[in-house]
Amino acid sequence: MAESESTTPSAPFSFDDSPIARELADLTSRRKVLEGVRVDFTGPTRVITVSNQKGGVGKTTTTVNIASALASLGARVLVVDLDPQGNASTALGVPHTADIPSVYDVLIDEFPLADIVQTSPESDRLMCAPSTIHLAGAEIELVSQVAREHRLRTALEDYLAASEEPPHFVIVDCPPSLGLLTINAFTAADELMIPIQCEYYALEGLSQLLGSVRMIQKHLNPRLHLSTILLTMYDGRTRLAQQVADEVRSHFPKEVLQTVIPRSVRVSEAPSFGQTVIAYDGASAGAVAYREAAVEIARRGHQHPDEGAS
Numbered sequence: 001m002a003e004s005e006s007t008t009p010s011a012p013f014s015f016d017d018s019p020i021a022r023e024l025a026d027l028t029s030r031r032k033v034l035e036g037v038r039v040d041f042t043g044p045t046r047v048i049t050v051s052n053q054k055g056g057v058g059k060t061t062t063t064v065n066i067a068s069a070l071a072s073l074g075a076r077v078l079v080v081d082l083d084p085q086g087n088a089s090t091a092l093g094v095p096h097t098a099d100i101p102s103v104y105d106v107l108i109d110e111f112p113l114a115d116i117v118q119t120s121p122e123s124d125r126l127m128c129a130p131s132t133i134h135l136a137g138a139e140i141e142l143v144s145q146v147a148r149e150h151r152l153r154t155a156l157e158d159y160l161a162a163s164e165e166p167p168h169f170v171i172v173d174c175p176p177s178l179g180l181l182t183i184n185a186f187t188a189a190d191e192l193m194i195p196i197q198c199e200y201y202a203l204e205g206l207s208q209l210l211g212s213v214r215m216i217q218k219h220l221n222p223r224l225h226l227s228t229i230l231l232t233m234y235d236g237r238t239r240l241a242q243q244v245a246d247e248v249r250s251h252f253p254k255e256v257l258q259t260v261i262p263r264s265v266r267v268s269e270a271p272s273f274g275q276t277v278i279a280y281d282g283a284s285a286g287a288v289a290y291r292e293a294a295v296e297i298a299r300r301g302h303q304h305p306d307e308g309a310s
Ligand SMILES: Nc1ncnc2c1ncn2[C@@H]1O[C@H](COP(=O)(O)OP(=O)(O)O)[C@@H](O)[C@H]1O
Pocket: 054, 055, 056, 057, 058, 059, 060, 061, 062, 087, 176, 232, 233, 234, 261, 262, 263, 264, 265, 267, 268, 269, 286
């Protein structure tokens, strides 16, 4: 850029140098990179549970957007909505009124998973096992059931064994508690993904969550391991967000994804249109970040810590 001939003491405002302009240029180049990305999906189905006993940290948002982003990369993805709120089903545009067969029927009445799975209007490769309000009662009803911790796992194993084209990913959206629904997810999954909101109490409760994971590993599912931490609702303008991000990275250097999901209005608007942000506004900062996170997850592959150096 040519030197300004202006003699005014303070430099005149130039749009090219403004933070917004830099952000836009950055976003454009990140989108270009994403367009060129190719990922091969091979190997066994990866079953990932998205959990954090805190509510409102971005579990559901992460589940549906990572799922949609993986589908857009060419993967077949099944989302299992284990939260009675049914927000994941809503965001994937899948009907889930009380009369619709749902995960409740799978867990309590042993319906085959194939009987309840629906295809999201967003993509042929994106499926959803919806939740209905009945699931709110399942937490209690499961208590008296045989093999109450294994119900989802058994259903999923049967489903995958019978599928001609099994999904590459199964992503389970958990309710904000460590009850039997979440335990069913932990028993069914190989990988745990924890979304962490970059706020003051971010790490609070994490040791309780990881304690539960150790119990599950010991008694129910030795394959379960923390594979991924995703920092969400990041507001780069605050020093606090930066500090929280640094702290989480120092505790979990291998697990935290490079990609950070920014706080973005588009992300929070999308569900009210029955869409993920990938479909709603795929060029927005939130969509680009979720697509980058999905590429990272896909590229990391299915790795168990015990198989690696640690
Ligand atoms: N990156 C983001 N930017 C803005 N709002 C977000 C973002 N991620 C999540 N939200 C909003 O925060 C709220 C909680 O997110 P949600 O995914 O439902 O959390 P959880 O499933 O953990 O309860 C929702 O209203 C959601 O739209």
